[in-house]
Amino acid sequence: MLATHGLFTEAAEAFEKLGLRGDLEDLEQAWINALTFAAWRGDAGAIERIIRARYPDGQVPEGLLSPEINRNRRKSIPGSAVR
Numbered sequence: 001m002l003a004t005h006g007l008f009t010e011a012a013e014a015f016e017k018l019g020l021r022g023d024l025e026d027l028e029q030a031w032i033n034a035l036t037f038a039a040w041r042g043d044a045g046a047i048e049r050i051i052r053a054r055y056p057d058g059q060v061p062e063g064l065l066s067p068e069i070n071r072n073r074r075k076s077i078p079g080s081a082v083r
Helices: 006-016 025-041 044-054 067-074
Strands: none
Touching: 006 025, 006 044, 025 044, 025 067, 044 067
16 A cells, blocks of 8 residues: 555565565565556665565565566666666
């Protein structure tokens, strides 16, 4: 809900506090939605923070993120080519 209003920092903080467990399906969808809204805004920093709330090392399983999220995420990685 926070991300729908552009509150990406607050959404990331909520995910960090709550943690993301596999048995929380509603939270899973909220995580995906937050990433999608951040991608629509082009906020690479928010995308990275939301990802790291779930995957602290930043390594997301292949195929989990949409091409749009991946494209916007690469904007925050130094030396990464954005296509």
